[in-house]
Amino acid sequence: MVLRLLTLFLFITAxxxxxxxxxxxxxxxxxxxxxxxxxxVDDNVAWATGYDGTNPNVNVQRFTTTSDAGATWTAGTIDVGNTTLGISNISGVNASTAYVAVHPTAAGQQGGVWQTTDTGATWTRQTGAAFNSTSSFANVIHFFNATDGVAIGDPAGGFWEIYVTTNGGTSYTRMPSANIPAPATNEVGYLAQYTHLNDNIWFTTSTGRVYHSADKGVNWSVFQSPLSDFGGTNLSGDISFSTPSKGLIQDNSGNLFITQDAGTTWNVVNVSGTGFPYGGAIAYVPGSNRVVSTGGNTAFAGTSYSTDNGTTWTNVSTDQHIDVAFLDKDTGYSGGFSTLSTQDGVYVYSDNVLSTFDDLATQGFSIYPNPTTDFIKLLSINAIEKVEIYDLNVRLLMSPENTDQINISHLATGAYLLKVSSNGTTSTQQLLKN
Incomplete structure (x- = not known):
């Protein structure tokens, strides 16, 4: 079913x-x-790491976390006993417990997995995820819940060093080579280059391949992506999946590729709209057609979103955004840069544009933005024949003929009923005027 955008702003206001x-x-x-x-982690809890925005080569061992849906964040130090060890990524399971993957930055160092159970006040190494080979390099730690987790490292001893735990890290089991397709010559993974969805997890490699597990890291398959490298000097990319079968790859030039068959085949997405993907990070709203793209490169910085699997894009801003992640249609975050500990540095999703499209499935049309102060636009599955706006006493206030841009700035603050006639049927939704 093709959605028709009946009202399209050719600009995005401040x-x-x-x-x-x-x-x-x-x-x-x-x-x-x-x-x-x-x-x-959930609607309220999220964790993230910090890095030096002036010189990324400077080693930083810092984290920040929120337990109130992003309103306030508490930062701290990741003390792993050696200030020169690198922090690969962080994975939380609740407001007090999180894990970090740690990698060596010099010969002779040993990384691994560390855990905190006191919101980062102390960190303890989990010896079960050994990572004790001279070629060991931990790229990813991810916990699916409070007990089940997987640690992913570069090949060591001829096969990928992947550990699975089912008891919160009290013990880990290294997955045997029979469970994991063999690495290509000189193939390695990258720091925090992975995505996850329910029991599924994917990680990307230096040969442009993507490894996938559908059972929390126990058994793996691999497919070749359209990219030759996910973390090269000139070519890099990010990946996100909406379902186990449907995923997008974005390269650093903003090119998009989509799969509908779990990575077996990929097709170029021909993008259009008033925006475009920014080539940095990309994140699906799980289980939907909605996706958000961000860019942190000063020459290619911003945020944009698509509601049709990356085909049509709307630009949001041209601010630097380092990372992006969405839990669902209401909960999402993006990274920025701090200027003061009490000012800026993290972006919290606070719109409803990614959820208004749910109304299409149930009522045939959606209103955006809603609430609003002045103009609204409508999305409808079918051509709109008539629009009427009533007050709550069902008195007709407006019946605009031009639905391309409906101005309600003259209406008093409050709730109204917006009725749309389309394809022989009539549907009504509440409209809120600020």
């Missing part, structure tokens, strides 16, 4: 940009600290 993201303080005490590698 108020709409601000509505999509609300910027809050990340809590990082040092200026220009970037926030990235976001892991959303």
């Amino acid at each position: 108020s709409t940009q601000a509505q999509f993201w609300t910027e809050n303080a990340s809590g990082f005490p040092l200026t220009t600290t970037g926030l990235s590698k976001i892991h959303i």
Whole structure:
């Protein structure tokens, strides 16, 4: 079914940009600290790591976390006993417990997995995820829930070093080579380059391949992507899946590729609209056709979104956004840069544009933005024949003939009923005027 956009703004106002993201303080005490590698636990809890936004080569061992849906963030230090060890990524399971993958930055060092159970006050190494080979390099730790987790590292001893735990990290089991397709020559993974959905997890490699497990990291398959490398100097990419079968790859030039068969085949997405993908990070709203793209490169910075699997894009802003993650249609975050510990550094999704499209399935049309202060636009499955706006006493106030842009700025603040006649049927939704 093709959706017809019956009202299209050819510009995005400043108020709409601000509505999509609300910027809050990340809590990082040092200026220009970037926030990235976001892991959303639930509607209220999320964790992320920090890095030096001025010189990314400077090693930073910092995290920040929220337990109130992004309104406030508390930052701290990841003390793993050696300030030169690198932090690959962070994965939380609740407001107090999280895990970090740690990698060596020099010969002779040993990384692995560390856990905190006191919101980052102390960190303890989990010895079961050994990572003790001279070629060991931990790229990813991910917990699906409070007990089940997987740690993913580069090949060691001829096969990928992947550990699985079912008891919160008390013990880990390395997956045998029979469970994992063999690495290509000189193939390695990348820091925090993975995505997850329910029991599924995917990680990307230096040969442009994507490894996938549908059972929390126990058994793996692999497919070749359209990219030759996911983390090269000139070519890199990010990946996100909406369902186990449907996923998108975005390269650093903003090119998109989609699969509908779990990665067996990929097709180029021919993008259009008033925006475009930004080539940095990409994130589906799970189980939907909606996707958000961000860019942190100063020459290619911004946020945009698509509601049709990346075909049509709407631009939101041109601010630098380092990372992006969405739990659902209501909960999402993006990384920025701190200037003060009490000011900016993290973007919290605060719009309804990613959820208004649910009304299409049940009522045939949706209103955006809603609430609004002035103009609205409508999305409808079928051509709109008539629009009427009533007050709550069912008195007709407006019957606009031009539905391309409906101006309700003259209406008093409050709730109204918007009735749409389309394809011989009539549907009504509530309209809120601020």
